[in-house]
Amino acid sequence: MANSPQAKKRARQAEKNRKHNVSLRSMVRTYIKATLSAIEAGDKEKAQAAFTATVPVIDSMVNKGIMHKNKAARSKSRLNAKVKALA
Numbered sequence: 135m136a137n138s139p140q141a142k143k144r145a146r147q148a149e150k151n152r153k154h155n156v157s158l159r160s161m162v163r164t165y166i167k168a169t170l171s172a173i174e175a176g177d178k179e180k181a182q183a184a185f186t187a188t189v190p191v192i193d194s195m196v197n198k199g200i201m202h203k204n205k206a207a208r209s210k211s212r213l214n215a216k217v218k219a220l221a
Contacts, residue, residue, distance in 0.1 A: 158200050165191045169213055178220040185217045
């Protein structure tokens with residue numbers, strides 16, 4: 135356990151940041167699931183709209199360090215391929 139005031143503060147900050155990062159990670163997963171559910175429903179317009187909304191969210195997670203850039207690229211690529219396959 136942290137003993138010095140500095141270490142206690144860092145522990146508080148780490149916990150606060152962890153909760154924030156969990157929230158952001160959950161949000162991006164929700165966007166991805168919304169896109170996948172639109173794809174499974176077979177609604178091309180809705181899937182395209184959901185994908186268009188998901189891409190900037192994924193990109194912002196990369197900039198914030200929540201998601202690795204290769205994972206983001208892979209996710210976007212797979213979602214885009216599924217959306218295009220609906221045509």
